[in-house]
Amino acid sequence: MIRVQTEDFDIGAEIGKMTAGNSEIGGLASFVGLVRDYAGDEKISSMTLEHYPGMTEKQLSRLEAEARERWDLQDVLIIHRYGTLNPGDRIVLVVTASAHREASLESCQFLIDWLKTKAPFWKLEDRESGAQWVESRSEDSVAADKWVRVTDA
Amino acid sequence: MIRVQTEDFDIGAEIGKMTAGNSEIGGLASFVGLVRDYAGDEKISSMTLEHYPGMTEKQLSRLEAEARERWDLQDVLIIHRYGTLNPGDRIVLVVTASAHREASLESCQFLIDWLKTKAPFWKLEDRESGAQWVESRSEDSVAADKWVRVTDA
């Protein structure tokens, strides 16, 4: 399941819903991304996430489908927030559940790596020196590319 | 922090405590291991975890220290339950928090891999055909060994 929303999410409740009544789940991996208070040595007072409504939902659904195709998963949840967030606020939640720990851990890492470069979000940091767009990092492209399969090339 | 206990744990509350007031955390990875209802095609009615009191705490603390030495982590939490658990029950929680997602995801995977082979727990499954000790899997040794550093050999 995917959700794009301005509201915060409750990690425990989301995981609880996923595991309640499904005792085929042996391993559940999750990742939470949060707004940090510093970018380098500059204090951040807030971060505004802009996204591409319509395309965002399509892309996240596609990422979920891709993860389910690559791994034997019991469940997948991606929640991505947009709007203005403060340091310490949660931005994104990825949860993957499988019978086996390897599948859950790997697919969670996969989804986070691909979200970085394939989910249409842009981040504007409100820094002491003024507003600054978060630049894409080459390490993120490298991390995303390591999941490209030879058959996809 | 490490905890060895019979009681269940609240994932959302644990993660909330970790992130509250620490806005240096950019990424937080977690893993939950749960009791499955089947082993192969045999139904499991319960699982009893036995551990080595004293040594367990030592080993888990050592794993936490090792993770903190290898990655730049803001926080680490390992909770491992023992006693008799039912299908769907949570067994273990690992949470790692870092400024960066890579460190949190990698260290979480590391801790789970090492827990499998280095935490003194033994599992007795109550199956339809009778009680059966869970055997260690060679894949788990392989997964654990991939984290051995050349300097440790």
Place this chain on the structure above:
Amino acid sequence: MQVLYFGWVRARIGISKEELSPPPEVTTVASLIDWLKGRGDGYATAFEDSTSLRVAVNQEIAQLDAEITDGDEVAVFPPMTGG
């Protein structure tokens, strides 16, 4: 043709969306961008460095040489920074 801008592309141009009727020689995203550059300083600045631009056609990631037609939804934006 619906054209959308995001991130610093949107910020430089000053609008997030516009309905455009480009001339017939605009057949690809690249030629659309070239044509847009003539519409004002904001566009010229936003599209200065084409290697830093990413595009989508009808909400699907596309290349700069992707063909486009009248009814398409075309979006131009910086590299995505999700997660």
Place this chain on the structure above:
Amino acid sequence: MQVLYFGWVRARIGISKEELSPPPEVTTVASLIDWLKGRGDGYATAFEDSTSLRVAVNQEIAQLDAEITDGDEVAVFPPMTGG
């Protein structure tokens, strides 16, 4: 010497812990295990296949040839299955 058993080692022997005073020729974990085998069928069965045994001395993982002395806490168990 405190000796502890876990998992199916404990189940086969029937006890989880015992205070023992092995003879002077018992200087390593391996020789302790050999001596224990003579204490009854449960021990013999539990220690049948030494490759499936793991040991700890004073709560630290050790090898079968690890030296042990009187005050030590020695544990014998199957491969661990944590997590």
